[in-house]
Amino acid sequence: MTERDTDLLLVERVRAGDKRAFELLMEKYRRKIGRLLSRMVRDPEEVEDIAQETFIKAYRALPQFRGDAAFYTWLYRIAVNTAKNYLAARNRNMLTVSDVAGDEEEGGEERYAAPDIDTPDAQLLSKQIAYAVNEAVEALPEELRTAITLREIEGMSYEDIATFMGCPIGTVRSRIFRAREAIAAKLRPILGTSEDQRW
C-alpha cells in the first residue's frame, strides 16, 4: 500500500456509505487546499467559501472518481476550477496559479503570504503551531528527528528511510510514530485538546 492507496481506501469507504472517511480526507487535505486557494484569492472568507464548495463538490462527484489519478490531484483540479468559477461569477480579477508561481520565483511571496489571508487570531495560531512544531522537532532525539524529517519533508518511504538509517523498517515505523507523538504532545495545549479528547 502507498499513501495514494491510503486515500483510495478512504474513498472506497466513503463510496460504501462511510461519511466519516470523507472527514478524514478533508482533515488531511483542508490545509493544503486552503493554502492553494489563498494564493488565488486574497479574501480569507472567500478562501473558506471556495474550500467548502471544493470539498462538497468533490464529495458529490466521488462516484465518478475512478482512482486513475491520485485523490489529491483530482481534488486540486476541483479546487482550481471552483476558484475560477467563483471569481468569474463575481466578475473579479484573480491571480492564476502560474502568476503566483512566477511571483514566488521573483520573491513576490510576501504579497500573498499568510499575513494577507487570515484573521489576526488565525495568524497567531499559525505562528504558535509552527513555533511549537519546530521546537518539538529540535528537542527530539537525533534518530527520531531524522526519521520524521525524511518522511514528512523528503517524502521518503519507510523502506528507503530504513536503508538510509541502516535499521529495520519496524524501527522506522516506531521512530516516526514516537516523533509524531512527541510533537503532538507539544501541540495539544495550543490546540486546546488533550490526549484522550475525542474528535
Next chain:
Amino acid sequence: MMLQHEPLNPGHTEPEWLSAFLDGEVDDAEGDRVLERLSQDRTLARRWSEYCLIGDALRGEALAQPGLERRLRAALATEPTLLAPLRRKRSSRHYTRPLAWAAAAAAVAAVTWTLWTALPKHTAPSQMAAQPEAVTLQASHVLPYLDAHQDFTQGVVAQPEMRFSQVTLVGLEDGR
C-alpha cells in the same frame, strides 16, 4: 517487505499503526482494520488530525483556519450518504514485487522459447542440399549491375539461412 506482512500485535499500539497507515505503509488488511477502528474510536480520529497537522506544519503548510474545519463538517453533515462502491485498484507497491519478477521471468522465458522454436535451425547440410543448381550468366549482362551496386557489397552479411546460388560469369575478356 517486512512491515506489510507483520500482523498487528500487542507490541504495536493502534496509534502506531495509524501513523503507518497515514504514510501508506500498511497492507490492505491492516488498512481496513485501522479504518474500522478509526470509525469507532474518536481519540484515534483526533490523532489522525494531529498527525496531518504535524506533517503540514513541517512542510510549512499549516495555515490555521479554525473556522473551516467546523464549516466543512457542518456542510458534509447535510449531504446524503453515498452508496457507489468502488472496486479496488491499488498500486500494491511492495508485496506484489516478487510476483512481478516471476511474471517478467516467465514472459522472457516464453519469448525465448518462441523465438528458439520459430527460427530456422542451423542444419547446414540439409540446407545446402536444398540449394538450387549453379547458374551461368553472360558477364556483359551482369557487370553493369555489379558496377552500379558495388558500394553496397560491404554491407551484405550472409546469414546461414540465406539461400544463394553459385554464379559463374562467362565472356570476361578484359581481365576484370
